[in-house]
Amino acid sequence: MSTAKATNPLREGLLSRSAPEPCSLVIFGATGDLTHRKLVPALYNLAADGALPPSISVVGFARREKTDEQFRTELEEAARKFSRQKINDDLWANFSGGIYYHRSEFTNLEGYESLARRLDELDAQRGTRGNRLFYLSAGPDQFPVILENLRKSGLNQAREGSWSRVIVEKPFGIDLPSAIALNDMVEGSFAERDTFRIDHYLGKETAQNIMVLRFANAIFEQVWNARYLHHVQITASEPLGVEGRAGYYDKSGAMRDMVQNHLLQLLCLTAMEPPTDLTADAIRDEKVKVLRSLRPLTGPDVARHVVRARYAAGSVNGKDVVGYLDEANIPADSQTETYVALEAHIDNWRWAGVPFFIRVGKRLPKAATEIALHFKSVPPVLFAQTGDAIDDNVLVIRIQPDEGVSLRMSAKLPGSALRIEPVKMDFHYGTSFGKATPEAYERLLLDAMAGDATLFARRDEVEQAWKFVDAIRAAWDSGEGGPVVSYAAGTWGPDEADALVQASGATWRRL
Amino acid sequence: MTDDPAANLGFPVEVGRIEKELGKLWESIGDKTRASLINLAIYTESAAGVARNTDLISQIASEHACRAILIYARPEAPERGVRAWINAHCHAANKKEFCSEQITFQIDGDSPSALTNVVFAHLDSDLPLCFWWQGPFREPLDPRFWTWIDRLIFDSNAWDDPATQFGLVQKIAHLGDARTVLCDLNWTRLLSLRQGLAHFFDNACALPSLRRIDRVEITHAPGARTSAILLLGWLAHQLGWTLDSVLGRHAFRDRNHAEITFSLEEARGACISKCRLTAGESEFTLDRSAQGEFYHASMHGPECGESSQLLPAGRDRIHETLLMELSRAGKHPLYLKALSTVTPLLA
Numbered sequence: 001m002s003t004a005k006a007t008n009p010l011r012e013g014l015l016s017r018s019a020p021e022p023c024s025l026v027i028f029g030a031t032g033d034l035t036h037r038k039l040v041p042a043l044y045n046l047a048a049d050g051a052l053p054p055s056i057s058v059v060g061f062a063r064r065e066k067t068d069e070q071f072r073t074e075l076e077e078a079a080r081k082f083s084r085q086k087i088n089d090d091l092w093a094n095f096s097g098g099i100y101y102h103r104s105e106f107t108n109l110e111g112y113e114s115l116a117r118r119l120d121e122l123d124a125q126r127g128t129r130g131n132r133l134f135y136l137s138a139g140p141d142q143f144p145v146i147l148e149n150l151r152k153s154g155l156n157q158a159r160e161g162s163w164s165r166v167i168v169e170k171p172f173g174i175d176l177p178s179a180i181a182l183n184d185m186v187e188g189s190f191a192e193r194d195t196f197r198i199d200h201y202l203g204k205e206t207a208q209n210i211m212v213l214r215f216a217n218a219i220f221e222q223v224w225n226a227r228y229l230h231h232v233q234i235t236a237s238e239p240l241g242v243e244g245r246a247g248y249y250d251k252s253g254a255m256r257d258m259v260q261n262h263l264l265q266l267l268c269l270t271a272m273e274p275p276t277d278l279t280a281d282a283i284r285d286e287k288v289k290v291l292r293s294l295r296p297l298t299g300p301d302v303a304r305h306v307v308r309a310r311y312a313a314g315s316v317n318g319k320d321v322v323g324y325l326d327e328a329n330i331p332a333d334s335q336t337e338t339y340v341a342l343e344a345h346i347d348n349w350r351w352a353g354v355p356f357f358i359r360v361g362k363r364l365p366k367a368a369t370e371i372a373l374h375f376k377s378v379p380p381v382l383f384a385q386t387g388d389a390i391d392d393n394v395l396v397i398r399i400q401p402d403e404g405v406s407l408r409m410s411a412k413l414p415g416s417a418l419r420i421e422p423v424k425m426d427f428h429y430g431t432s433f434g435k436a437t438p439e440a441y442e443r444l445l446l447d448a449m450a451g452d453a454t455l456f457a458r459r460d461e462v463e464q465a466w467k468f469v470d471a472i473r474a475a476w477d478s479g480e481g482g483p484v485v486s487y488a489a490g491t492w493g494p495d496e497a498d499a500l501v502q503a504s505g506a507t508w509r510r511l
Numbered sequence: 512m513t514d515d516p517a518a519n520l521g522f523p524v525e526v527g528r529i530e531k532e533l534g535k536l537w538e539s540i541g542d543k544t545r546a547s548l549i550n551l552a553i554y555t556e557s558a559a560g561v562a563r564n565t566d567l568i569s570q571i572a573s574e575h576a577c578r579a580i581l582i583y584a585r586p587e588a589p590e591r592g593v594r595a596w597i598n599a600h601c602h603a604a605n606k607k608e609f610c611s612e613q614i615t616f617q618i619d620g621d622s623p624s625a626l627t628n629v630v631f632a633h634l635d636s637d638l639p640l641c642f643w644w645q646g647p648f649r650e651p652l653d654p655r656f657w658t659w660i661d662r663l664i665f666d667s668n669a670w671d672d673p674a675t676q677f678g679l680v681q682k683i684a685h686l687g688d689a690r691t692v693l694c695d696l697n698w699t700r701l702l703s704l705r706q707g708l709a710h711f712f713d714n715a716c717a718l719p720s721l722r723r724i725d726r727v728e729i730t731h732a733p734g735a736r737t738s739a740i741l742l743l744g745w746l747a748h749q750l751g752w753t754l755d756s757v758l759g760r761h762a763f764r765d766r767n768h769a770e771i772t773f774s775l776e777e778a779r780g781a782c783i784s785k786c787r788l789t790a791g792e793s794e795f796t797l798d799r800s801a802q803g804e805f806y807h808a809s810m811h812g813p814e815c816g817e818s819s820q821l822l823p824a825g826r827d828r829i830h831e832t833l834l835m836e837l838s839r840a841g842k843h844p845l846y847l848k849a850l851s852t853v854t855p856l857l858a
Contacts, residue, residue, distance in 0.1 A: 007718060009749045010709035013845050014702075019713050050706055050823040054714040091805060094821040127714060127818055428604075 020449035021163075022055035023131035024119050028106065028146050029138030030060025030071070034169065036078035039137065042441035044079045047095040048088065051442075053449060055127040058099045061115065063106070071101035084439060098126065106142050112153035119155075130162035133448055137169055144185055151189040165194040167448050170261050171252065172197055172457070175473070176466040183459045196448045197457040201262040201369075203440025205429065206403040208455070210269040210371070211283075213397065213405060220395070221274075223375070224350075230392065231355045231506050233372040234266050237364035239316045241489070242338075246329035253336040255308070258360045260469045262369075264291065265457070266399070267356055270371050271346050280453040284461060291464035295345040302475035303482035305344075307496045308337035311363040314489030321363065321489045335476075335484055338362040341497035342472070343504070355504050359497060363489035368511045369399040383420060391422040394509070403429040403437070519565055520615045521598025529633060533597055533612055543601055543608040546576035549837070550634045554582045554626075555645040564645075565598075565613065570830040572611035573602040575837050578635040579613040582626065584646070591620030593629060627656045641694075641837065645669070648679035658687035664836060666696040666829075667737045668782075674857040677850060684847060692842050696829070697738050698849075699836045703825035704783055704797060705745060707806050710822060711788075711795045716815040720790035721750065722765075727773040730785035738782050739775045740856045744849035746788075756855055782827050799824050 011019065025043075027035055046052045060071055076096060080087050102118060104111020123130050134150060136143055150156045150166075158164040168186060173179030186195050201207055214221050223229070236258055242249045249257065268287035275282040297305055312323040324330060324338050339361035346356065375393040383390060394408040406426040413419035429437060447455055475481030487494040492508065501508055524532040537545055551571065553564050561583050568579040579600075594617045601610040616629050634640060643664040657663070663683065670676045684693055712721050727746060731739040747754065752763035752771055763771040778784060781803070787796040793812025799805070804826070809819040825835065 008709060008712045009721070010705070010712055010746075012749060013843075014706055014709055022714060047821075048823060050703070050710065054710055054717075054820065055818060088804065091821050094819075127716065127815055129715065 018447075018450035018452045020051070020053040020446050021131055021451075022053045022126075022128045023133050023163075023449055024057040024059060024122055024128045025133045025135060025445075025449075026059045026061055026102075026115065026119070027135045027137055028061045029136070029142070030101070031062040031064055031066075031074075032137055034137045035060065036075065037082050038439070038441045039135070039445070040075045041079050041083040042439050042445055044083050044087070044092070044095055045085050045438065046442050046446060048085050048091060049438075051446060055129070056098055056449075057119075057122045057126050057128055059115070059119070059122070060099070060101045061104060061111075062101075063103070065103055066101050068099070068101050072096045072099050075099060106138065106145050106149070109149050109152055112149045112155060116153050116155050130159045132158070132162075132164040133167065134165070135167045135169075140171055140173075140182075143168070143182060147185050147189045156189040163194065163451065164190070165196060165448060165451070166190045167196045167198055169198055171256065172261070172462045173466065174252070174256060176463060176470045179462055179466045183463065187459075192459055193451075193453070195459070196444075196453060197459075197462060198444055199261050199265055199457050200440040200444065201265055201399070202455040202457075203442075203444040204399060204403070205437045206397060206399045207266065207269060208443075209405075210266075210397060215274050224373075226350060226352050226354045228375055229354050230374045230376045231357060231501075231504060232270060233357045233359070233374065233501075233506075233509055234263055234270070234370075235358075235372070235509065235511065236263060236360045236369045237492075237511065238362055238367045239364060239490075240367075241311070241321060241363050242324070242327050242330070246327055250330055250334055250336045254338055254340045254360050254362070255469055255473060259340055259342070259358060260465050261457070263358050263360055264465045264468070265461075266369075266371055267344070267358065268461075270373075270397075271351055271356070273350070278454070280456075281458075283454055284458045288458070288460050288464060289348075290346060291461060291468065293346045293348045293351075294464075294468050295347050296468065296471050297342070297344070297475070298471045299475055299478075299480050302472050303480060305500070306340065306342040306472055306475075306481065307485065307494060307500055308476065308482070309339040309341075309361070309485045309487050309494045309497070310334075310336065311338050311361075311489040312486045314363065314491065316363055316365075316490045323486075323489065324363075337484055339364075339487060339493050339497070341493060341500055343500055355506075357501055357504075357506065357508075359493065359508065361487075361493055364492060365490055366511065367401060370509075370511070371397045371399070372509050374506065383418070390420055396509075519562060520596035521613070523594065523596050526593050526595045526616075526629070529595055529597060529614055533614075536597055536599060536612070537610075540599060540601070540610065543610050545612065546609045547578045547611060547635050547638060548575060549577045550580065550638050550640045551575075551577040551837075552580040552582065552630055552640060552642045553645060554584060554642070556584050556586065557645070558583070560645060561615070565615070567830050567833070568611075568613055569600040571833060571837070572600040574834055576609060576611050578633075578638070579611060580630060580633055581613060581615040582629065583615065583617045584626065585617065585619050586621040588619035591622055591625070593618050593625055595629075623653060623656070627653070630656075631659070643833070647671075648676055648683070650679065652679065652682055652686060654686045657683050658691060660691050662692045662694050662836075664694045664696060664833070667741070668697045668700075668735055670737070673737050674854075677854070677857060681847065681850075693846060694836050694843065695741075695846060696832050696836060697741055698843060698846050699832050699839075700738060700782055700825070700827065701742050701745070702835065702839075703806070703823055704742060704786060707797045707808055707822045707824075708746070708786065708788070708795070710808065710820075711810055714815060717793070717795070717810060717812075720793045720795070720812065720814065723790040723793075724750065724765075724788050725769065725771055725791065726787075726789040727771065728776070728785070728787040728789075729774070729783060730776045730778050730780075731783050732780055733777055735782045736775060736777070737857070740853050741849060742783060742786065743773060743775075743856070744851075744853035745845060747852045748845065748849045752852070754853060754855060761856060781824070797822070 173182045268290045271290045272286040275286045310324040341359040344356040373395045396406045398404050404427045408424050410420050411423045485494045596615040598613045599610045601608050639661040641662040642660045712718050729739040751766050755764050781799045785798050795810045797806040805821040806824045808822050811817040
């Protein structure tokens, strides 16, 4: 690995993070949606910010016949549409000069061997120094053959003084056995330190801010425990239905699609202990401890603590929408859930007795992802005679949209009478810091080029999360876990989910 | 401003009633949200600077909500007195309107205590005080005033006598507990350039050349010589060079006493339009056209071959430089070190 950051004296004071190193980024599945909507706009924005390494080549690897020039033209159109910064023609011309297309079937070993020769040529031309970053943006069913051929062609082996890394997009398997198999397969080609499993939620500014909020503010960490908190709610809602992803979604469902990765990652960041330092493994060690402390939900417990549901016909944003079972390409006998609400418990000293309520769903009234920490009530002594119910304090971390933090507290209404009302202190990233925050993929690509795995999921994190989720799914499959109930599209979910939180004396937040 | 300062400064108010009048102002503007992250004070002795700074505050407030305190000082005015105006700058963001407030003071007569008082009496509590001092620094330096400032902003490009002014800046840096962060906009302006130069040497093949630099050429705009000198100072400090001045001829010596020559050339265009480092047969050049948003970064030499890249150059407009400074936070630990390396060149 290069030590440019450590020895470049001109970097002192200019960079508070690891410097990305010159490399060739090879994207498998380069003609897909992710490359066009996210990866290339992210790379362009990094170029516009001067954040890319001094030399970089981007090589698209896909099956369709295409020239370099055709590929560049397609990507330019996508970048103009999806980039957060306006495209500057000069910069695009300069940036796109380093984009290439390599046509091959994923199954064709010769394609990888010719890729290796081409990367060597690019190293010589562009100074990318033999560093390789392989991005698996193809369907997960293609991962095995791609990894196998990377190994057979020797592309997984870095030369002396260089590195070879792989970025794996979710889903990381569909259950624990498949995740283990996938991880074994990745491990057969790349060491864990060279494996970067992307969960783009972790690249979001607000997700990164959770640690700062907790550990850089004395006021919060002191009350961040069972002594002061009544419960925690983690919500990810969206008004969208399955859109064009029926095939994938019906096999996945909300539990696999969202809970296993994004929501459990947010839970870990919320519940973890302070890490010993800010290195990738120190942080990930603490997150894994949270997952290990999650009380397993099995058998009949699942029916009591987990609600699964799917949307029925209803109205979203003023338009009538069909129910899940009437969506195109969804089987009539589908048992897939589009909504999950669950009550999780973390069995450790900090969180004993504090329920973590997680809810995620499609066709809910609005898009919102947030973490809400609900504090215990004040003793009903001083203000009982006012007759006003005093709302509990709530600290809310909004992940998206309108990233920010708010605190609900009680205040006296002006006037001679003693009346108490809730008020909100609100911090908005957008208005406080003005400039547009970088897309999650910008940060994550840069981190992978720098070899910083802090914001990527480690193997044991992924497998622990599957262990928790698989137990719930097993109960569903056996019938012990309760039926799939329904909720009208455009509402906040089924009555059963309300009952779930009410049993602990809570109510879902009105977002 | 000299005759009727009320033109675009909002409502004239009594100095003792400013907070109350601000309260009324917020009531009158309905459901817009008052926002403030910092106290941004600006001191100017220029009548033209009042309108210019009011525009600037409006631009800054769109990205950096603040309580702005604009002070127009007329130390030469025959009679002492203080007048005040209040105003609000509102901007839409996320479907809501957010407003920052501006308090403008005109301070007549030479009265440092009036300045101290109007600033301290009207700060939004617990928020950092960023003070842009657009006038010349003068002695005596009152520690009770200067040490209360969290970020002292100034622009060394605007100084007629940089040697004296830099001397006073260094004194301010050592007043009291010295917690004030010195923010020279001239240093901020060099950020993209410093990043661009550093970028060359992130490349491991180029790194050894850094220790073999034998010549530095900088082309700067008329009036931007101090920018070029600060850039030289940064390079010299980071690379361990010392300035060697013999009979009016200046050159640097590296740790092995090898000579590094330099040239500062004036040409119309960007603040720094070109910087070239030469190390034997290797050359590293950042080149920027007059209106260009990017540096053309090119390097060639036996170790790395030839390559070129576009890197962001930032913009020289003052509100963008100020926004960059306000957005970066943190200290500037290398600034005074860079400055002290090249002090003799400022004379």
